[in-house]
Amino acid sequence: MLEVRELNSQYGGAKILHGVTMTLGANEVVALLGRNGAGKSTTMKSIMGMVRQKSGSVLYEGAEMLGRPSHVICRAGVGYVPEERRIFKELTVEENLSVGKREKRADAPEWTLDHLYTLFPNLKERRRNLGKHLSGGEQQMLTIARTLMGNPKVVLLDEPSEGIAPVIVEQMAHVIAELKREGLSVLISEQNLHFARLVSDRAYIIEKGQMRYEGTFAELDAQPEVSAKYLAV
Numbered sequence: 001m002l003e004v005r006e007l008n009s010q011y012g013g014a015k016i017l018h019g020v021t022m023t024l025g026a027n028e029v030v031a032l033l034g035r036n037g038a039g040k041s042t043t044m045k046s047i048m049g050m051v052r053q054k055s056g057s058v059l060y061e062g063a064e065m066l067g068r069p070s071h072v073i074c075r076a077g078v079g080y081v082p083e084e085r086r087i088f089k090e091l092t093v094e095e096n097l098s099v100g101k102r103e104k105r106a107d108a109p110e111w112t113l114d115h116l117y118t119l120f121p122n123l124k125e126r127r128r129n130l131g132k133h134l135s136g137g138e139q140q141m142l143t144i145a146r147t148l149m150g151n152p153k154v155v156l157l158d159e160p161s162e163g164i165a166p167v168i169v170e171q172m173a174h175v176i177a178e179l180k181r182e183g184l185s186v187l188i189s190e191q192n193l194h195f196a197r198l199v200s201d202r203a204y205i206i207e208k209g210q211m212r213y214e215g216t217f218a219e220l221d222a223q224p225e226v227s228a229k230y231l232a233v
């Protein structure tokens, strides 16, 4: 589905990613783990065409995306939910969702408002409220819901559990499980090993822009020195 090979990225003179290689299979949920500043967001932004200076390869369904603009990558079927929630604060929940609406894709689920409201009951209750009146967790959900309105096949979620209340974290885990059930592929970036383990099939660990680990959580548990070295405890 998504295949990143030998990806190097830099901001100005600062080289951040050094030969990052990873895959996301069809209908898989994969976690990209790592501490603050390890390069998780930069990996996602590079996949999305949001970092200008980069080399390597980003194949989406076999087609090269490296060097293509973000909107083309988006339209090809890759949805991206950045760490900082991007909602229109002066628009209602429903208006925010309408802004994200894109054409139906033959090979991906179509998300109507009704379908989304089943998955996000809080947003249904608050559909006439302005974005600025939502809690942080609701804004996070709205950003995901709006991305789904684009009918993506792949969704990249940057730190979905960060800065939200524990009850919302549970809902977030449910949402990710539902996305998988709908047939989507999901890449999440996480510092929270507990949450990642709950929702993902397998994991990568990145540190200083380099991949340090690839495998299942069971394999990771068998090597406690790896999480001790590369993950926050």
Ligand SMILES: Nc1ncnc2c1ncn2[C@@H]1O[C@H](COP(=O)(O)OP(=O)(O)OP(=O)(O)O)[C@@H](O)[C@H]1O
Residues within 6 Å of the ligand: 011, 014, 016, 034, 035, 036, 037, 038, 039, 040, 041, 042, 043, 083
């Ligand atoms: N626009 C930018 N210009 C210069 N350096 C940047 C920029 N964005 C990020 N960096 C640097 O790139 C490195 C990786 O940052 P990145 O945001 O990818 O990390 P992360 O793993 O996502 O961590 P976080 O949880 O803090 O988002 C950090 O050293 C950061 O300071």
